[in-house]
Amino acid sequence: MDRMFTAEHEVALAAVREAAVLCRNIQAAIGPDVLEKKDRSPVTVADFGSQALICRRLAEAFPDDPVMAEEDSAALREPAQAALLDRVVAEVRRLVPEATAEAVCAWIDRGNLTAYRPRFWTLDPIDGTKGFLRGDQYAIALALVVEGQVQVAALACPNLPLTPGADAPRGVVFTAVRGEGALAWPLEGEGEPVRVQVSATADPAQARFCESFESAHSAHDAAAEVARRLGITLPPRRLDSQAKYAMVARGEADLYLRLPTRPGYVEKVWDHAAGVLIVTEAGGRVTDIHGRPLRFDLGPTLAKNRGVVVSNGRLHAAVLEAIAAVGVA
Numbered sequence: 001m002d003r004m005f006t007a008e009h010e011v012a013l014a015a016v017r018e019a020a021v022l023c024r025n026i027q028a029a030i031g032p033d034v035l036e037k038k039d040r041s042p043v044t045v046a047d048f049g050s051q052a053l054i055c056r057r058l059a060e061a062f063p064d065d066p067v068m069a070e071e072d073s074a075a076l077r078e079p080a081q082a083a084l085l086d087r088v089v090a091e092v093r094r095l096v097p098e099a100t101a102e103a104v105c106a107w108i109d110r111g112n113l114t115a116y117r118p119r120f121w122t123l124d125p126i127d128g129t130k131g132f133l134r135g136d137q138y139a140i141a142l143a144l145v146v147e148g149q150v151q152v153a154a155l156a157c158p159n160l161p162l163t164p165g166a167d168a169p170r171g172v173v174f175t176a177v178r179g180e181g182a183l184a185w186p187l188e189g190e191g192e193p194v195r196v197q198v199s200a201t202a203d204p205a206q207a208r209f210c211e212s213f214e215s216a217h218s219a220h221d222a223a224a225e226v227a228r229r230l231g232i233t234l235p236p237r238r239l240d241s242q243a244k245y246a247m248v249a250r251g252e253a254d255l256y257l258r259l260p261t262r263p264g265y266v267e268k269v270w271d272h273a274a275g276v277l278i279v280t281e282a283g284g285r286v287t288d289i290h291g292r293p294l295r296f297d298l299g300p301t302l303a304k305n306r307g308v309v310v311s312n313g314r315l316h317a318a319v320l321e322a323i324a325a326v327g328v329a
Ligand SMILES: Nc1ncnc2c1ncn2[C@@H]1O[C@H](COP(=O)(O)O)[C@@H](OP(=O)(O)O)[C@H]1O
Pocket: 070, 124, 126, 127, 128, 129, 130, 211, 212, 213, 214, 216, 217, 218, 239, 240, 241, 242, 261, 265, 268, 271
């Protein structure tokens, strides 16, 4: 069989790698003063810069493909934001010297798709913005959705150790093409990728689970109850962003629980599309808390889903059962 989506895979990998350079440049410059002043501007600059770089590459390679991205440039174009726009343009120019303010805004606006299409890209230019500001985990997540199915994914995790358990070097990109398995590439350099595979853990009590760092994004108390019910004694690993999908995909965790915190929050497509393909291609399973597959054919939100459960596959049924027994709504 011919390999499918070869060009899309190559472009997606190169695009998230380039954006990761910009994000690293900006994160490296965050000082204690930024945190003390609760200044969110570094992540705002990185969000816009990352989206501009990736949309530029997609526009070059696939001019007809729409992009459903998290950010839009309306705020950035306001005269009052001129200084912020200057910072974004300066960061983009370190990678694309010919970039102008107008071009940067136009690239960002290529990410303005808000309705479902039979073929579209979805982009989270920085996922885990809170982690980014804390100097912790964040991700750059890009996925191609065709007929409602994620076909190609690239997930850059600039602060995740390249090898599980080792502290350095950091920076890994996970990619997947449907039907072809999942790969982990060094973020930098020409190194060969390795195949990633979920864990073989079959005893729920032995499960290592992860969840959001932010308790506002995922109910920590409900997850603790589910864990207790499964006999899990290890504390959860808490980390920001779709790096949690990567943890399950490479067998460093067995479960990722994202249990709803309040009625009304609806998950976003760009927070999950890339992670879902990487985990499923690594042999794992992803559903919502009711066991339904995540729907990427409804626009920017997962309007028909509630929460997210990610597992190595083997543990999935037991986890859904425990969630139902605990009564997570
Ligand atoms: N109340 C809520 N419940 C669940 N997710 C939420 C939320 N409020 C924001 N989010 C999403 O949670 C994402 C981060 O996920 P995590 O907690 O796993 O790091 C955010 O992505 P961004 O950081 O890209 O804005 C945001 O889209």
